[in-house]
Amino acid sequence: MCSGAFFIIIGTILQATSKNIDQFMGGRFLIGFGVTVGCTSGPIYVVEISPPSMRGLFGGLYYAFGYCAGALVASWTCYGTGKMLGDWSWRIPIVIQAFPAAIILSTVWLLPESPRWQIANGQREKARSFLVKYHGNGNEDSAIVNLQMEEIERETNYDKELANSRWWDYRPLFSTRDRCFRIYLLILVGVFNKFVGGAVISYYLPTILDNIGIKSPDKQLLINALNVVFSSVASIFGCFYVDKFGRRNLYLWGALLTGFCYIPMNIIAALADGHVATGTGYAFVAFIYLYGVFFSFCWMPLQTLYPAEILPNDIRAQGFAFQELMNGLASFINTYATPVALERIGWKTYTIFLVFHFIYLVMLWWSIVETKGRSLEELEEIFADPHPVNKSLEKHKVVLATGQGVKADIDP
Known part of the structure; x- marks a missing residue:
């Protein structure tokens, strides 16, 4: 910028x-x-x-x-x-x-840098602090923050395996x-x-x-x-x-x-x-x-x-x-x-x-694939499906518990 x-x-x-x-x-x-x-x-x-x-x-x-x-x-x-x-x-x-x-x-x-950039560059605590402040309303035990950290770290590790350092490629x-x-x-x-x-x-x-x-x-x-x-x-x-x-x-x-x-x-x-x-x-x-x-x-x-x-x-x-x-x-x-x-x-x-x-x-x-209400990491799963449009229109529920993260992942 x-x-x-x-x-x-x-x-x-x-x-x-x-x-x-x-x-x-x-x-x-x-x-x-x-x-x-x-x-x-x-x-x-x-x-x-x-x-x-x-x-x-x-x-x-x-x-x-x-x-x-x-x-x-x-x-x-x-x-x-x-x-x-x-x-x-x-x-x-x-x-x-x-x-x-x-x-x-x-x-x-x-x-501040985005939490995804921070995690990708080894600044995990800064990323968590950002998510706690802006996504978890200051709650260190926020289930949403725990879920997002888990998803971002998993996706970041996967991206590192596919890393392409050649910007022109x-x-x-x-x-x-x-x-x-x-x-x-x-x-x-x-x-x-x-x-x-x-x-x-x-x-x-x-x-x-x-x-x-x-x-x-x-x-x-x-x-x-x-x-x-x-x-x-x-x-x-x-x-x-x-x-x-x-x-x-x-x-x-x-x-x-x-x-x-x-x-x-x-x-x-x-x-x-x-x-x-x-x-x-x-x-x-x-x-x-x-x-x-x-x-x-x-x-x-x-x-x-x-x-x-x-x-x-x-x-x-x-x-x-x-x-x-x-x-x-x-x-x-x-x-x-x-x-x-x-x-x-x-x-x-x-x-x-x-x-x-x-x-x-x-x-x-x-x-058109519907992205409403999905995290960026959830969208990875949707696009990996053989029929991403239909997959994106399915109802999906995640049950969270404070301090414990995801308790249930309910498919339709």
Whole structure:
């Protein structure tokens, strides 16, 4: 997290002071590199330190609050500076990027290491103290702490036997059947969802609004800024329901509801041909807002939470790096293919995304493993099962006794 923040600050300085496109692009590269490093380590840390019963809330808030706070500041800053004349209209939004990174750089040293890292590095007592303080309410004899210590130590010993000290060797990601399935899930939730239209709305909202007849730059900036507000509120609310509804239900309902939003958007775009009545145009905008609300409530809290949950300890960092690579490739395709599609086939672009929505829904139904309420070590057993989806949906009870740990392990 520290190194990621450092690169973001350096990249921001280069961008904000740039006098030519080469320096600007160099700064942008460093910012992208820093964001990738931070987005790899941050969610892993949050997932590893969170109690299983609250991991959905904390993991969801990490991404939803961070993304939405940044998006709100960025969209409304651009809306305000868009009225300015001169270079500061674009330099101010760039400079603001450095402030969150500076806060991280100066305060990250106050954070304790995760108990899993501490046990893996021979700091067992520090790990136990962390779990007692934050998971056991200060109770040294907490049955939950005893169970977690037992599970983490067992899993850590197993990981050491499979240790891969070569950071550049990504073969362990695909070394077993269950790991291949996890990587498939990683791509399914992190990459495929970029091809159901949400990224298009984010990147090319001005072009979309042009196509339906809303051409005023001021109106477009305002519509985008309001869209961020509605989506942000929805994503924060969604975080509080991750552990109640479960990850699987949120993925499935998110795909279904956003797909339904795309149907009227597709129809309006087909009839528009660049000229629609004002009321029809704003009906299209309303469905964009509704799409953003459903997407943000159901999927935004899971963006980094679910990938961090399904990856085993020894390849969690590499898995996130692999996902970031695949995300970059998907974003590259979206960035360069979508404007060409909008120009050449117009409204039929929305039809393609609509079809992808319901294909994606079927893929999610057959593939998503429920992680709600499970410890990271329990998920190892679920993925080792020949039918992990069915296994994850089974009811499972563990009876704990204070000071004695697990007294009974009851299978359905």
